[in-house]
Amino acid sequence: MKQDTNNAADLVILEAAENLFLEKGFALTSTTEIAKVAGCNQALVHYYFRTKERLFDAVFEKYAGLFISTLVQKTEDDISFEEKVRRKADTLFDLLKTNPRIPFLFFNELNTNPGRLSLLEEKIAGVSAAFMLQMESEIQVEIEKGAIRPMTATDLMFTILSLNLLLFLSAPVLKVMLGMSDTAFQHLIENRKRENITVILKSLRP
Amino acid sequence: MKQDTNNAADLVILEAAENLFLEKGFALTSTTEIAKVAGCNQALVHYYFRTKERLFDAVFEKYAGLFISTLVQKTEDDISFEEKVRRKADTLFDLLKTNPRIPFLFFNELNTNPGRLSLLEEKIAGVSAAFMLQMESEIQVEIEKGAIRPMTATDLMFTILSLNLLLFLSAPVLKVMLGMSDTAFQHLIENRKRENITVILKSLRP
DNA sequence: TGCAATTTTAATAGTACTATTAAATAAACA
DNA sequence: TGTTTATTTAATAGTACTATTAAAATTGCA
Secondary structure (H helix, E strand, C coil): CCCCCCCCHHHHHHHHHHHHHHHHCCCCCCHHHHHHHHCCCHHHHHHHHCCHHHHHHHHHHHHHHHHHHHHCCCCCCCCCHHHHHHHHHHHHHHHHHHCCCHHHHHHHHHHHCCHHHHHHHHHHHHHHHHHHHHHHHHHHHHHHHCCCCCCCHHHHHHHHHHHHHHHHHCHHHHHHHCCCCHHHHHHHHHHHHHHHHHHHHHHHCC | CCCCCCCCHHHHHHHHHHHHHHHHCCCCCCHHHHHHHHCCCHHHHHHHHCCHHHHHHHHHHHHHHHHHHHHCCCCCCCCCHHHHHHHHHHHHHHHHHHCCCHHHHHHHHHHHCCHHHHHHHHHHHHHHHHHHHHHHHHHHHHHHHCCCCCCCHHHHHHHHHHHHHHHHHCHHHHHHHCCCCHHHHHHHHHHHHHHHHHHHHHHHCC
Protein backbone atom coordinates (compact mmCIF):
# COMPACT_ATOMS: atom_id res chain seq x y z
CA MET A 1 0.00 0.00 0.00
CA LYS A 2 0.91 3.61 -0.30
CA GLN A 3 4.03 4.49 1.64
CA ASP A 4 2.97 8.10 2.36
CA THR A 5 0.72 7.07 5.20
CA ASN A 6 1.34 5.31 8.45
CA ASN A 7 -2.23 4.02 8.66
CA ALA A 8 -2.65 0.31 8.52
CA ALA A 9 -3.79 -0.76 5.07
CA ASP A 10 -7.07 -2.20 6.24
CA LEU A 11 -8.09 1.10 7.74
CA VAL A 12 -7.31 2.96 4.54
CA ILE A 13 -9.43 0.46 2.64
CA LEU A 14 -12.22 0.74 5.18
CA GLU A 15 -12.26 4.50 4.86
CA ALA A 16 -12.27 4.40 1.07
CA ALA A 17 -15.09 1.90 1.15
CA GLU A 18 -17.03 4.02 3.60
CA ASN A 19 -16.84 7.08 1.39
CA LEU A 20 -17.87 5.21 -1.71
CA PHE A 21 -20.71 3.34 -0.02
CA LEU A 22 -22.01 6.62 1.35
CA GLU A 23 -21.79 8.21 -2.05
CA LYS A 24 -23.35 5.52 -4.19
CA GLY A 25 -24.63 2.72 -2.01
CA PHE A 26 -23.55 -0.89 -1.87
CA ALA A 27 -24.60 -2.10 -5.30
CA LEU A 28 -22.94 0.62 -7.34
CA THR A 29 -19.63 0.44 -5.51
CA SER A 30 -17.09 -2.10 -6.75
CA THR A 31 -14.14 -3.51 -4.85
CA THR A 32 -12.03 -2.44 -7.82
CA GLU A 33 -13.01 1.16 -7.24
CA ILE A 34 -12.48 0.88 -3.50
CA ALA A 35 -8.96 -0.36 -4.19
CA LYS A 36 -8.30 2.49 -6.58
CA VAL A 37 -9.40 5.09 -4.04
CA ALA A 38 -7.44 3.34 -1.28
CA GLY A 39 -4.42 3.25 -3.56
CA CYS A 40 -3.88 -0.47 -3.50
CA ASN A 41 -4.40 -3.60 -5.51
CA GLN A 42 -7.94 -4.89 -5.74
CA ALA A 43 -6.97 -8.27 -4.31
CA LEU A 44 -5.89 -6.58 -1.11
CA VAL A 45 -9.45 -5.55 -0.41
CA HIS A 46 -10.38 -9.21 -0.43
CA TYR A 47 -7.30 -10.19 1.53
CA TYR A 48 -8.43 -8.04 4.45
CA PHE A 49 -12.18 -8.38 4.21
CA ARG A 50 -12.74 -11.54 2.16
CA THR A 51 -15.97 -10.29 0.61
CA LYS A 52 -17.52 -6.98 -0.33
CA GLU A 53 -20.40 -7.92 1.92
CA ARG A 54 -18.19 -8.20 5.02
CA LEU A 55 -16.55 -4.92 4.18
CA PHE A 56 -19.95 -3.30 4.03
CA ASP A 57 -20.98 -4.89 7.29
CA ALA A 58 -17.99 -3.31 8.98
CA VAL A 59 -19.15 0.14 7.85
CA PHE A 60 -22.78 -0.59 8.63
CA GLU A 61 -22.12 -1.82 12.14
CA LYS A 62 -19.93 1.12 12.96
CA TYR A 63 -22.66 3.64 12.20
CA ALA A 64 -25.52 1.51 13.46
CA GLY A 65 -23.76 1.46 16.81
CA LEU A 66 -23.14 5.18 16.74
CA PHE A 67 -26.72 6.07 15.88
CA ILE A 68 -28.37 3.64 18.23
CA SER A 69 -26.26 4.62 21.19
CA THR A 70 -26.93 8.29 20.53
CA LEU A 71 -30.64 7.71 20.23
CA VAL A 72 -31.04 5.79 23.46
CA GLN A 73 -28.65 7.98 25.43
CA LYS A 74 -30.23 8.99 28.70
CA THR A 75 -30.53 12.75 29.23
CA GLU A 76 -29.76 14.48 32.49
CA ASP A 77 -32.30 14.05 35.24
CA ASP A 78 -32.61 17.56 36.59
CA ILE A 79 -34.19 19.23 33.58
CA SER A 80 -37.79 19.60 32.49
CA PHE A 81 -39.43 17.13 30.16
CA GLU A 82 -39.64 19.74 27.44
CA GLU A 83 -35.94 20.39 27.77
CA LYS A 84 -35.24 16.68 27.53
CA VAL A 85 -37.20 16.45 24.31
CA ARG A 86 -35.46 19.50 22.95
CA ARG A 87 -32.06 18.03 23.69
CA LYS A 88 -32.93 14.69 22.20
CA ALA A 89 -33.90 16.36 18.94
CA ASP A 90 -30.87 18.58 19.14
CA THR A 91 -28.46 15.70 19.62
CA LEU A 92 -29.97 13.72 16.79
CA PHE A 93 -29.80 16.70 14.50
CA ASP A 94 -26.13 17.30 15.24
CA LEU A 95 -25.29 13.66 14.72
CA LEU A 96 -27.01 13.78 11.34
CA LYS A 97 -25.26 16.98 10.40
CA THR A 98 -21.93 15.28 11.01
CA ASN A 99 -23.02 12.15 9.13
CA PRO A 100 -25.51 13.45 6.58
CA ARG A 101 -25.32 10.47 4.21
CA ILE A 102 -25.86 7.73 6.76
CA PRO A 103 -29.67 7.78 6.58
CA PHE A 104 -29.51 7.30 2.82
CA LEU A 105 -27.17 4.34 3.20
CA PHE A 106 -29.28 2.76 5.91
CA PHE A 107 -32.64 3.11 4.22
CA ASN A 108 -31.19 2.02 0.94
CA GLU A 109 -29.59 -1.12 2.28
CA LEU A 110 -32.36 -2.05 4.69
CA ASN A 111 -34.85 -1.75 1.87
CA THR A 112 -32.88 -3.75 -0.66
CA ASN A 113 -31.25 -6.29 1.63
CA PRO A 114 -33.76 -7.45 4.25
CA GLY A 115 -31.14 -9.80 5.66
CA ARG A 116 -29.34 -6.81 7.07
CA LEU A 117 -32.37 -6.10 9.23
CA SER A 118 -31.68 -8.97 11.59
CA LEU A 119 -28.20 -7.60 12.18
CA LEU A 120 -29.71 -4.30 13.22
CA GLU A 121 -32.45 -5.99 15.18
CA GLU A 122 -30.20 -7.76 17.65
CA LYS A 123 -28.13 -4.63 18.06
CA ILE A 124 -31.16 -2.54 18.95
CA ALA A 125 -33.32 -4.95 20.94
CA GLY A 126 -31.93 -4.70 24.45
CA VAL A 127 -30.94 -1.07 24.66
CA SER A 128 -34.00 0.43 23.04
CA ALA A 129 -36.52 -1.43 25.15
CA ALA A 130 -35.12 0.03 28.37
CA PHE A 131 -34.92 3.51 26.91
CA MET A 132 -38.44 3.45 25.55
CA LEU A 133 -39.88 2.21 28.83
CA GLN A 134 -38.20 5.01 30.71
CA MET A 135 -39.50 7.55 28.23
CA GLU A 136 -42.94 6.05 28.35
CA SER A 137 -43.17 6.53 32.10
CA GLU A 138 -41.93 10.10 31.92
CA ILE A 139 -44.54 10.87 29.29
CA GLN A 140 -47.22 9.31 31.47
CA VAL A 141 -46.32 11.65 34.30
CA GLU A 142 -46.57 14.68 32.02
CA ILE A 143 -49.90 13.56 30.64
CA GLU A 144 -51.34 13.13 34.14
CA LYS A 145 -50.07 16.59 35.05
CA GLY A 146 -51.94 17.87 32.01
CA ALA A 147 -48.66 19.27 30.69
CA ILE A 148 -48.86 17.42 27.38
CA ARG A 149 -51.54 15.71 25.32
CA PRO A 150 -52.01 11.92 25.44
CA MET A 151 -49.38 10.20 23.31
CA THR A 152 -46.91 7.34 23.40
CA ALA A 153 -43.13 7.37 23.48
CA THR A 154 -43.18 5.73 20.05
CA ASP A 155 -45.31 8.57 18.72
CA LEU A 156 -42.87 11.15 19.97
CA MET A 157 -39.74 9.37 18.82
CA PHE A 158 -41.25 8.86 15.43
CA THR A 159 -42.00 12.53 15.07
CA ILE A 160 -38.49 13.48 16.10
CA LEU A 161 -36.95 10.96 13.73
CA SER A 162 -39.19 11.82 10.80
CA LEU A 163 -38.53 15.53 10.85
CA ASN A 164 -34.79 15.22 11.25
CA LEU A 165 -34.10 12.25 9.03
CA LEU A 166 -36.06 13.49 6.08
CA LEU A 167 -34.17 16.75 6.05
CA PHE A 168 -30.93 14.92 5.38
CA LEU A 169 -32.44 12.29 3.13
CA SER A 170 -33.75 15.00 0.86
CA ALA A 171 -30.67 17.21 1.05
CA PRO A 172 -29.29 16.30 -2.40
CA VAL A 173 -32.68 16.95 -3.94
CA LEU A 174 -33.15 20.21 -2.10
CA LYS A 175 -29.70 21.49 -3.00
CA VAL A 176 -30.37 21.10 -6.69
CA MET A 177 -34.03 22.10 -6.62
CA LEU A 178 -33.35 25.31 -4.79
CA GLY A 179 -30.11 25.88 -6.67
CA MET A 180 -28.25 26.57 -3.49
CA SER A 181 -24.60 27.03 -2.67
CA ASP A 182 -23.18 24.95 0.14
CA THR A 183 -23.18 27.83 2.59
CA ALA A 184 -26.72 28.84 1.68
CA PHE A 185 -27.68 25.27 2.26
CA GLN A 186 -26.04 25.26 5.69
CA HIS A 187 -28.28 28.21 6.57
CA LEU A 188 -31.38 26.35 5.43
CA ILE A 189 -30.30 23.39 7.53
CA GLU A 190 -29.93 25.52 10.63
CA ASN A 191 -33.27 27.21 10.06
CA ARG A 192 -34.90 23.89 9.64
CA LYS A 193 -33.30 22.65 12.84
CA ARG A 194 -35.08 25.40 14.73
CA GLU A 195 -38.31 24.75 12.86
CA ASN A 196 -38.11 21.03 13.59
CA ILE A 197 -37.73 21.66 17.29
CA THR A 198 -40.60 24.12 17.22
CA VAL A 199 -42.85 21.57 15.54
CA ILE A 200 -41.84 18.84 17.97
CA LEU A 201 -42.45 20.96 21.05
CA LYS A 202 -45.76 22.33 19.77
CA SER A 203 -46.85 18.79 18.99
CA LEU A 204 -46.66 17.98 22.71
CA ARG A 205 -49.22 20.59 23.70
CA PRO A 206 -52.50 19.37 25.18
CA MET B 1 -44.84 -13.06 -25.25
CA LYS B 2 -47.28 -14.96 -23.12
CA GLN B 3 -50.52 -15.65 -24.91
CA ASP B 4 -52.70 -15.71 -21.81
CA THR B 5 -52.91 -11.96 -21.69
CA ASN B 6 -54.24 -9.41 -24.08
CA ASN B 7 -51.97 -6.68 -22.79
CA ALA B 8 -49.49 -5.28 -25.22
CA ALA B 9 -46.04 -6.71 -24.55
CA ASP B 10 -44.44 -3.39 -23.75
CA LEU B 11 -46.96 -2.78 -20.98
CA VAL B 12 -46.34 -6.19 -19.47
CA ILE B 13 -42.62 -5.45 -19.50
CA LEU B 14 -43.16 -2.03 -18.00
CA GLU B 15 -45.21 -3.48 -15.20
CA ALA B 16 -42.65 -6.18 -14.46
CA ALA B 17 -39.90 -3.58 -14.45
CA GLU B 18 -41.93 -1.35 -12.17
CA ASN B 19 -42.40 -4.09 -9.60
CA LEU B 20 -38.75 -5.09 -9.63
CA PHE B 21 -37.45 -1.53 -9.48
CA LEU B 22 -39.75 -0.85 -6.55
CA GLU B 23 -38.57 -3.96 -4.81
CA LYS B 24 -34.83 -3.68 -5.30
CA GLY B 25 -33.99 -0.39 -6.95
CA PHE B 26 -32.38 0.26 -10.31
CA ALA B 27 -28.92 -1.19 -9.75
CA LEU B 28 -30.00 -4.59 -8.44
CA THR B 29 -32.60 -5.19 -11.12
CA SER B 30 -31.42 -6.79 -14.35
CA THR B 31 -33.16 -6.72 -17.71
CA THR B 32 -32.82 -10.50 -17.68
CA GLU B 33 -34.92 -10.67 -14.55
CA ILE B 34 -37.44 -8.20 -15.89
CA ALA B 35 -37.86 -10.41 -18.94
CA LYS B 36 -38.32 -13.47 -16.79
CA VAL B 37 -41.04 -11.82 -14.73
CA ALA B 38 -42.69 -10.43 -17.85
CA GLY B 39 -42.52 -13.90 -19.39
CA CYS B 40 -40.55 -12.94 -22.46
CA ASN B 41 -37.11 -13.07 -23.99
CA GLN B 42 -34.56 -10.66 -22.57
CA ALA B 43 -33.92 -9.10 -25.97
CA LEU B 44 -37.53 -8.01 -26.13
CA VAL B 45 -36.99 -5.68 -23.20
CA HIS B 46 -34.35 -3.92 -25.26
CA TYR B 47 -36.46 -4.06 -28.40
CA TYR B 48 -39.14 -1.96 -26.73
CA PHE B 49 -37.06 0.26 -24.47
CA ARG B 50 -33.57 0.14 -25.98
CA THR B 51 -31.81 0.58 -22.63
CA LYS B 52 -32.48 -0.25 -19.01
CA GLU B 53 -32.07 3.43 -18.29
CA ARG B 54 -34.94 4.43 -20.60
CA LEU B 55 -37.13 1.75 -19.09
CA PHE B 56 -36.44 3.15 -15.68
CA ASP B 57 -37.16 6.68 -16.85
CA ALA B 58 -40.59 5.55 -18.00
CA VAL B 59 -41.40 4.29 -14.51
CA PHE B 60 -39.81 7.27 -12.84
CA GLU B 61 -41.69 9.83 -14.89
CA LYS B 62 -45.00 8.12 -14.36
CA TYR B 63 -44.76 8.37 -10.60
CA ALA B 64 -43.01 11.72 -10.52
CA GLY B 65 -45.98 13.09 -12.44
CA LEU B 66 -48.47 11.42 -10.14
CA PHE B 67 -46.83 12.65 -6.97
CA ILE B 68 -46.16 16.17 -8.13
CA SER B 69 -49.65 16.69 -9.45
CA THR B 70 -51.14 15.37 -6.21
CA LEU B 71 -48.92 17.60 -4.12
CA VAL B 72 -49.72 20.81 -5.95
CA GLN B 73 -53.41 20.04 -6.33
CA LYS B 74 -55.47 23.01 -5.28
CA THR B 75 -57.94 22.29 -2.49
CA GLU B 76 -61.49 23.58 -2.44
CA ASP B 77 -61.91 27.27 -1.69
CA ASP B 78 -64.77 27.25 0.76
CA ILE B 79 -63.08 25.49 3.64
CA SER B 80 -60.96 26.76 6.50
CA PHE B 81 -57.19 26.92 6.30
CA GLU B 82 -56.88 24.22 8.89
CA GLU B 83 -59.17 22.00 6.88
CA LYS B 84 -57.07 22.63 3.79
CA VAL B 85 -53.94 21.56 5.61
CA ARG B 86 -55.67 18.52 6.96
CA ARG B 87 -56.81 17.48 3.52
CA LYS B 88 -53.41 18.05 1.99
CA ALA B 89 -51.83 15.74 4.54
CA ASP B 90 -54.67 13.30 4.11
CA THR B 91 -54.33 13.16 0.34
CA LEU B 92 -50.59 12.69 0.50
CA PHE B 93 -50.96 9.93 3.04
CA ASP B 94 -53.46 8.05 0.91
CA LEU B 95 -51.29 8.39 -2.16
CA LEU B 96 -48.38 6.95 -0.22
CA LYS B 97 -50.49 4.15 1.13
CA THR B 98 -51.36 3.14 -2.41
CA ASN B 99 -47.74 3.49 -3.54
CA PRO B 100 -45.72 2.71 -0.44
CA ARG B 101 -42.45 1.87 -2.21
CA ILE B 102 -42.22 4.98 -4.37
CA PRO B 103 -40.42 7.13 -1.79
CA PHE B 104 -37.74 4.48 -1.43
CA LEU B 105 -37.23 4.33 -5.19
CA PHE B 106 -37.12 8.10 -5.54
CA PHE B 107 -34.70 8.78 -2.71
CA ASN B 108 -32.54 5.90 -3.75
CA GLU B 109 -32.24 6.97 -7.36
CA LEU B 110 -32.02 10.68 -6.72
CA ASN B 111 -29.24 10.04 -4.27
CA THR B 112 -27.24 7.69 -6.48
CA ASN B 113 -27.93 9.20 -9.87
CA PRO B 114 -27.81 12.99 -9.63
CA GLY B 115 -28.50 13.22 -13.35
CA ARG B 116 -32.05 12.14 -12.64
CA LEU B 117 -32.53 15.30 -10.63
CA SER B 118 -32.66 17.56 -13.68
CA LEU B 119 -35.44 15.42 -15.07
CA LEU B 120 -37.45 15.99 -11.93
CA GLU B 121 -36.48 19.62 -11.77
CA GLU B 122 -38.05 20.65 -15.06
CA LYS B 123 -41.16 18.65 -14.24
CA ILE B 124 -41.62 20.42 -10.94
CA ALA B 125 -40.49 23.95 -11.67
CA GLY B 126 -43.59 25.58 -13.19
CA VAL B 127 -46.38 23.93 -11.24
CA SER B 128 -44.85 24.08 -7.80
CA ALA B 129 -43.97 27.77 -7.94
CA ALA B 130 -47.60 28.77 -8.49
CA PHE B 131 -48.84 26.41 -5.80
CA MET B 132 -46.32 27.58 -3.24
CA LEU B 133 -47.07 31.25 -3.89
CA GLN B 134 -50.77 30.63 -3.38
CA MET B 135 -50.10 28.78 -0.16
CA GLU B 136 -47.71 31.47 0.98
CA SER B 137 -50.37 34.14 0.68
CA GLU B 138 -52.97 32.06 2.48
CA ILE B 139 -50.54 31.48 5.31
CA GLN B 140 -49.82 35.19 5.48
CA VAL B 141 -53.50 35.92 5.98
CA GLU B 142 -53.71 33.40 8.81
CA ILE B 143 -50.64 34.78 10.49
CA GLU B 144 -52.03 38.32 10.37
CA LYS B 145 -55.29 37.07 11.84
CA GLY B 146 -53.21 35.56 14.64
CA ALA B 147 -54.67 32.17 13.81
CA ILE B 148 -51.30 30.52 13.28
CA ARG B 149 -47.70 31.23 14.26
CA PRO B 150 -45.27 32.85 11.81
CA MET B 151 -44.01 30.30 9.31
CA THR B 152 -43.46 29.84 5.59
CA ALA B 153 -45.21 27.61 3.10
CA THR B 154 -41.95 25.70 2.70
CA ASP B 155 -41.85 25.09 6.44
CA LEU B 156 -45.32 23.66 6.42
CA MET B 157 -44.90 21.52 3.33
CA PHE B 158 -41.66 20.16 4.69
CA THR B 159 -43.32 19.13 7.91
CA ILE B 160 -46.15 17.43 6.07
CA LEU B 161 -43.77 15.63 3.75
CA SER B 162 -41.34 14.57 6.46
CA LEU B 163 -43.91 12.98 8.69
CA ASN B 164 -45.67 11.11 5.94
CA LEU B 165 -42.72 10.08 3.81
CA LEU B 166 -40.67 8.71 6.64
CA LEU B 167 -43.46 6.46 7.76
CA PHE B 168 -43.36 4.63 4.46
CA LEU B 169 -39.62 4.79 4.04
CA SER B 170 -39.19 3.04 7.33
CA ALA B 171 -42.02 0.57 6.87
CA PRO B 172 -39.83 -2.43 6.04
CA VAL B 173 -37.68 -1.72 9.08
CA LEU B 174 -40.66 -1.20 11.36
CA LYS B 175 -42.40 -4.36 10.21
CA VAL B 176 -39.42 -6.49 11.16
CA MET B 177 -38.42 -4.57 14.28
CA LEU B 178 -41.88 -4.73 15.76
CA GLY B 179 -42.44 -8.25 14.45
CA MET B 180 -45.78 -7.30 13.04
CA SER B 181 -48.22 -9.08 10.80
CA ASP B 182 -49.46 -7.20 7.76
CA THR B 183 -52.82 -6.40 9.30
CA ALA B 184 -51.24 -5.26 12.56
CA PHE B 185 -49.02 -3.06 10.48
CA GLN B 186 -52.01 -1.58 8.67
CA HIS B 187 -53.36 -0.58 12.07
CA LEU B 188 -50.10 1.08 13.00
CA ILE B 189 -50.18 2.96 9.71
CA GLU B 190 -53.68 4.25 10.33
CA ASN B 191 -52.82 5.30 13.87
CA ARG B 192 -49.79 7.10 12.62
CA LYS B 193 -51.89 8.86 9.99
CA ARG B 194 -53.98 10.37 12.75
CA GLU B 195 -50.91 11.20 14.79
CA ASN B 196 -49.23 12.87 11.81
CA ILE B 197 -52.23 15.08 11.22
CA THR B 198 -52.37 15.95 14.91
CA VAL B 199 -48.72 16.95 14.89
CA ILE B 200 -49.11 19.00 11.73
CA LEU B 201 -52.15 20.89 13.01
CA LYS B 202 -50.64 21.50 16.44
CA SER B 203 -47.51 22.80 14.78
CA LEU B 204 -49.55 25.63 13.26
CA ARG B 205 -50.62 27.00 16.62
CA PRO B 206 -49.38 30.46 17.56
C1' DT C 1 -53.78 -16.76 -49.77
C1' DG C 2 -49.52 -14.25 -49.96
C1' DC C 3 -46.71 -10.44 -48.82
C1' DA C 4 -44.94 -6.86 -45.67
C1' DA C 5 -44.41 -5.24 -41.26
C1' DT C 6 -44.09 -6.27 -36.60
C1' DT C 7 -42.81 -9.03 -32.83
C1' DT C 8 -40.04 -12.52 -30.67
C1' DT C 9 -36.16 -15.38 -30.08
C1' DA C 10 -31.42 -17.55 -30.04
C1' DA C 11 -26.87 -16.48 -30.15
C1' DT C 12 -23.28 -13.79 -28.92
C1' DA C 13 -19.93 -9.78 -28.57
C1' DG C 14 -18.21 -7.06 -25.16
C1' DT C 15 -17.63 -5.52 -20.63
C1' DA C 16 -17.22 -5.40 -15.64
C1' DC C 17 -17.16 -7.40 -11.43
C1' DT C 18 -16.11 -10.81 -7.36
C1' DA C 19 -13.14 -13.84 -5.58
C1' DT C 20 -9.15 -16.91 -5.61
C1' DT C 21 -4.39 -18.40 -6.31
C1' DA C 22 0.32 -18.42 -6.59
C1' DA C 23 4.17 -15.72 -6.77
C1' DA C 24 6.76 -11.53 -5.29
C1' DT C 25 7.90 -8.23 -1.88
C1' DA C 26 8.45 -6.41 2.66
C1' DA C 27 8.58 -6.87 7.81
C1' DA C 28 9.60 -9.10 11.99
C1' DC C 29 12.55 -11.33 14.56
C1' DA C 30 15.94 -14.71 16.50
C1' DT D 1 22.11 -12.53 8.43
C1' DG D 2 18.71 -15.88 7.43
C1' DT D 3 14.20 -17.56 8.03
C1' DT D 4 9.51 -17.25 9.04
C1' DT D 5 5.37 -14.54 8.67
C1' DA D 6 2.60 -10.94 6.84
C1' DT D 7 1.48 -8.03 3.02
C1' DT D 8 0.89 -6.93 -1.76
C1' DT D 9 0.51 -7.84 -6.51
C1' DA D 10 -0.39 -9.93 -11.22
C1' DA D 11 -3.03 -13.10 -13.40
C1' DT D 12 -7.10 -15.23 -14.09
C1' DA D 13 -11.28 -18.32 -13.45
C1' DG D 14 -15.89 -17.79 -13.34
C1' DT D 15 -20.02 -15.36 -13.53
C1' DA D 16 -23.55 -12.02 -14.79
C1' DC D 17 -25.14 -8.38 -17.22
C1' DT D 18 -26.26 -4.94 -21.24
C1' DA D 19 -26.95 -4.44 -25.76
C1' DT D 20 -26.93 -5.89 -30.62
C1' DT D 21 -27.80 -8.76 -34.64
C1' DA D 22 -29.76 -11.84 -37.66
C1' DA D 23 -33.01 -15.17 -38.15
C1' DA D 24 -37.59 -17.15 -36.98
C1' DA D 25 -42.37 -16.64 -35.83
C1' DT D 26 -46.44 -14.09 -35.85
C1' DT D 27 -49.69 -10.74 -37.26
C1' DG D 28 -52.21 -7.59 -40.31
C1' DC D 29 -53.99 -6.77 -44.33
C1' DA D 30 -54.43 -6.44 -49.66
